[in-house]
Amino acid sequence: MDLNIRLPSPVEDIAGPFIIDERNADKTSLSSKISVLVKRDDLIHPIMSGNKWRKLSAALTTISQQQYQHVASFGGAYSNHLHALGYACAALNINFTAVVRGDYSKRLTPTLQDLQRWGTHLHFVSKIEYKNKTSAQYCQLLRQQLNADYLIPEGGSHAKSIVGVGAIMTELETQAPDITHIILPVASAGTLAGLVLNETLPHVKIIGVGVLNGEGYLEDLVNGLLASSTPSYQRKEWKILHDYHHGGYAKTSASLRQYVSEFNQFYADQNRLRPLAIEPIYSGKCFYALNALLSADYFPSNSKVLILHTGGLQGARSLPANKNSST
Numbered sequence: 001m002d003l004n005i006r007l008p009s010p011v012e013d014i015a016g017p018f019i020i021d022e023r024n025a026d027k028t029s030l031s032s033k034i035s036v037l038v039k040r041d042d043l044i045h046p047i048m049s050g051n052k053w054r055k056l057s058a059a060l061t062t063i064s065q066q067q068y069q070h071v072a073s074f075g076g077a078y079s080n081h082l083h084a085l086g087y088a089c090a091a092l093n094i095n096f097t098a099v100v101r102g103d104y105s106k107r108l109t110p111t112l113q114d115l116q117r118w119g120t121h122l123h124f125v126s127k128i129e130y131k132n133k134t135s136a137q138y139c140q141l142l143r144q145q146l147n148a149d150y151l152i153p154e155g156g157s158h159a160k161s162i163v164g165v166g167a168i169m170t171e172l173e174t175q176a177p178d179i180t181h182i183i184l185p186v187a188s189a190g191t192l193a194g195l196v197l198n199e200t201l202p203h204v205k206i207i208g209v210g211v212l213n214g215e216g217y218l219e220d221l222v223n224g225l226l227a228s229s230t231p232s233y234q235r236k237e238w239k240i241l242h243d244y245h246h247g248g249y250a251k252t253s254a255s256l257r258q259y260v261s262e263f264n265q266f267y268a269d270q271n272r273l274r275p276l277a278i279e280p281i282y283s284g285k286c287f288y289a290l291n292a293l294l295s296a297d298y299f300p301s302n303s304k305v306l307i308l309h310t311g312g313l314q315g316a317r318s319l320p321a322n323k324n325s326s327t
């Protein structure tokens, strides 16, 4: 299986210019006591970017080795997960059905247009039917209906995804062994669970930023994934912050939009060797949260904080600036 995945993803220092809000210009703590690094998983591949390759690699290996014929998975009309999986299945010559939440047949999003171009079968289901996505009985019926022999859960978060995500920690053991915290966005929780379960760098604290309004729900997802894995594994300390979802999944606020736009402008002007950009659904909320935590002196002195850039810029391609605003 060769998808031309570029690993390890680079780790970059963004400490100096990271706080771009002028209100924080007088803060010296960042440069003097806290360092901030970013792990550029967004650069792993132009399409299988961010956490997608990490979460899908083990399943894709099984699918190609055991010669499954037809994969199906769930997601929304802008889903980064469906986009990445559809691309991988096309590259590996495997049939793929995307089970899409809501009927977008008459207004295909850029994500769905790409999928269609890659030969994905688009199966639209109502938002009510979609709620059954985790019911074993529904999944069984769906597999029969679609004639699919391998079903991957929404967001690609399942027991197998944990193994692939763990590779991030193995890379970090060489690239940045002295980090104290990792901060990352959380939606279906597979990425956070994979970092928590990997045995490398056990002292590192994992901080999730909930990108949807899901206090309790997100913790249950993590605990469910942890419970489905080998119990003897040592777990890292973890928590999820719930103050940075800006109204819910794919919702934004004026301050988030401003932050993302200033951030992107700032880093575009830097003319970096590897351009750095964020979007408002996942990475934007996470960088925004990190900025707020740094401003509030949340981290102990001498912390070395690594933010995981989980990619996802494709999903925001058609987001008008004010779409889904919460404020």
Ligand SMILES: Cc1ncc(COP(=O)(O)O)c(C=O)c1O
Pocket (backbone or CB within 6 Å): 050, 051, 080, 081, 155, 157, 185, 186, 187, 188, 189, 190, 191, 192, 282, 283, 310, 311, 312, 313
């Ligand atoms: C770009 C991006 N970042 C972060 C996440 C959140 O990861 P997880 O669903 O594993 O919590 C997702 C969703 O899969 C995503 O598409």
